[in-house]
Amino acid sequence: MKLGFLYAGQGSQHPGMGADLYEAYPAFRAVIDSAQVDFDLKEVSFTDSQGVINQTRYTQPCMVAFAAGLTAVLREQGVTPAVAAGLSLGEYSALHAAGVFDAAQAVKLVAFRGKAMEEAAAGRESAMIAVLGLDRAPLQEACEEAGSLGCVVIANYNCPGQLVIGGEKAAVEKAAALAKEKGAKRCLPLKVSGPFHTPLMAPAGAALEEYFRSVTFAQPQIPVIFNCLGDVKGDDVTIPELLVRQVQSSVFMEDSIRKMAAMGLDALVEIGPGKALSGFVKKTVPDLPVYAVETVADVEALVQKVKEEQV
Structure with missing residues (x-):
């Protein structure tokens, strides 16, 4: 099957996400355990006893670690994307899936991004x-x-x-x-902690631009559809430039989904907690199958579906 991976964005997080995957799959466990953040990522993701999972600086690394772990599990099962995209935060997971940076680096990047976005939003009505x-x-x-x-x-x-x-x-x-x-x-x-994807996030964009100067971006191994383009990037712009633009400009998710559908995919796979993106797909390209993957049962069902299609 020719699959497109769609990665969920901030807002779909919840306590307990990934707990069953952590128990079931060493590949998932390895990603979670290797995450370098200044808090207990496993505790926040699985139990959230302090009630902080919805704070941007915690949400973003937890979500990307979850997505990277699940991507590793699917890869181990022979399920890989031909193209990837993600909603806002999910774009970093898509870039990880494309080989632009490894899981640990992706988590580190969004931990910085989450703090920069919180600081840009602070004190604003x-x-x-x-x-x-x-x-x-x-x-x-x-x-x-x-x-x-x-x-x-x-x-x-x-x-x-x-x-x-x-x-x-x-x-x-x-x-x-x-x-x-x-x-x-x-x-x-909407219950959000800031005016995300608006010009008011320019301070976060400036912080990211500075931070990216010390980050190595590898060449993507598969096409990535970028939020602020609704398309693949041209040679006239770099990935860091697009990520700086992304945080402070519109997310063209509908256009991105249409672009993926036009690439001759057999199905889309939503990776992350919740099914928000699956809903967008059904309203945008209703004839394209979409599978939401969040739990061990979801992984097993998708792997079985892919095997059946390959017979």
Whole structure:
């Protein structure tokens, strides 16, 4: 089977994620145990007794360690991607799957990213709101009309009928009200700790740009679809440049999914807790099968499916 791997982003994390995989697979265990962070990654992921898993600086390394461990398990079982992409944070897991950096380096990178994003968001009156049932053009108009109150942009193009706006609180709330006037079915405030993927994250972008100067990026071994392009990158831009841009600009997830579907894949595999991306796939390219993999049972089912297709 020709598979595309889609890696989940921040927001789908929960205590207990990966606990069964850790018990069942040495390959998963090795990735978790090798993670170099300044907290007990295993404790936060599996039990979260301190209630910190939803704080960005903890969420990001836990999620990427989970994804890298699961990728190692699938690789060991002969299940590998022909192309990879990820939602926001998940892009780092996609780059790891493509061989741009190893698991330990991926975790270290996002541990820095998580702290930089938290610091950029600190002290800001910001908001993010999911806008359902409205097309891009009228929502863009709503953002422009509300711009006199502050920064507000479309931060996430998730799938048809599901967009997310973010920025300064007053401007975002005004844009949401205008979106309803323009025909949006619902506007749902999101529980996030900052105005992610908006120009307000520029300080995090600057911190990443500086940090990346000391990081080695290998050549990807498979195509990677980048968030801020909704496409593979050209020769005119580097991966570090795209990751700096990514943290402070829109995520084109719908475009990324369409691009992957156009590459002749047999199926997509969502890697990470939850099934949010599977939902986006079903609304964007309903004819393309998608399998969500989070547990030991999910791994076994996918491996069996791949074996059956190869017969």
